[in-house]
Amino acid sequence: MSTITVTGATGTQGGATARALLNAGHGVRALTRHPDSPAADALRALGAEVRHADFDDRASLDAALTGTDSLFAVTTPFGADVTGEVRQGKALIGAAAAAGIGHIVLTSVAHADRDTGIPHYGSKHLVEQHLRAAGVPWTVIAPAAFMDNYAGGWILDGLREGTFAWPMPADRPLALISAADIGAFAALVLQRRDEFTGRRIDIASDERTPRQIAEILATAIGRPITHQEVPLAHVRTRSADLAAMFDYFTTVGLDVDVACLRRDHPDVGWHSFADWAAGQDWPALLSPAPARR
Template sequence: MLTVAVTGATGAQGGATARAALAAGHHVRALTRRPDSPAADTLRQLGAEVRHADFDDRASLDAALAGADALFAVTTPFGTGTDTEIRQGKALVDAAAGARIGHVVLTSAAHADRGTGVPHYESKWVIERHLRASGLPWTVIAPAAFMDNYAGGWTLDGLRSGNFAWPMPSDLPLTLIPAADIGAFAALVLGRRDDFAGHRLDIASDACTPAQIAAALGAAAGRPITHEEVPLAYVRTHSEDLAAMFAYFTGTGLDVDVAGLRHAYPEVGWHTFGAWASGQDWGALLDR
């Protein structure tokens, strides 16, 4: 049994990893800035040890990582910015090095190592390189686009009116993954350090076109939903970063070897997009 420290434990990827690591029999140390939150209480009830940790407070990181065998590291620029993400990511890696963590599993983004020009991919690549230079045993898992994003935000607003508004052509495939599969794969990697240390893996569970996504969402929600291509210029008025990402999806494409991953790691239980969609409570989501 490993003692696994999990950052972002009350978020999507960290929460999924914490649950999967607990299910695998590991002792999970859930790190969060808000140890008194409902999400933290849920993790406690599942058996996790909840610890306070703040990326901008090195002392809190040192205390939270002391004695841990492994670390699942997740960073985000959203709500702060890429400069903050880089600073915090480097601080986390430095704290892990100080604690002599035996294995760091960093979640990045598929293709972040390919010079995409997408700001929040480039920031993750900076952190990846800092981890590689740290001397720590490392693995980078790099998820494709998140299925979970289709159940929230402006996408959900469009679904309420029967439109899957997405800034890509209807017939262009995109690789996708739900947080649950990221967590399951991360737990697999954490439990098999010798097999995965020193490797970077792009991961995805399925590949679908926007037209197929709309059809699957409509079938799961029990209402007609059609894809509407949103102009990139509109996205750019809200976020240059996201516009750059969708331009990359449309131009270069986010290819990941889905079939190879399913064959090599069947124990992950990879979800198709349709299976993921059918597992959501669309009645509650769409009738809010």
């Protein structure tokens, strides 16, 4: 089995991909800025080789990429900005090309190759364009909205009060995917290079309206949950980028051929939103945070 390098390995998508590859028997070199973190320790326990790497430190990238065959690449504007994401994405791709990596699988976002007007979709599209021009065999997978976001942050705050607060109308469908499915599909692509090289694929495993999402969450949690539409103006006070995204979700939407993906790649084990929701530990997630002393 080949050794595959996974960036962002202690994050959501990288972690899911690393676990899927390890389960398939591949050697995994997991790159992270935090090699001493609990998430890094968990990957070591599964058999991964954990290395420090920083996208803004070319020497660390060169050292981490040497001697591996393929790369799973993830970039993010969060924690930096969209300009930083493009800079870091170009640095990673340049280092991979210099190291002779035989196949780069970049995770982007569904519709990033369209004129969405969403800043962090635009930055991902620029990284995609750089990848296409790098002269390295490539594949772009582009996930829809993450199911896993419904188990954290301000969503959980609302669920504790019986409300699914979401900045979309109750009846507007949204394409969804779990992190586990992203990882499983990425692992599939990395293992079947010849089939997927040179392709860009939007991926999702379900499509639900906010009203349906609230109903599914209510069933999984075991208490009434009601959808509440958050005004875009409120989102805009927090993030113009996210407001633009939710406006796009509402006015255009993410059209992903879920049925085709399920038919053509059944071995991914796609999760419906109900599957995902039923698999969460809601009592632990919804328990109040301990008071600070």
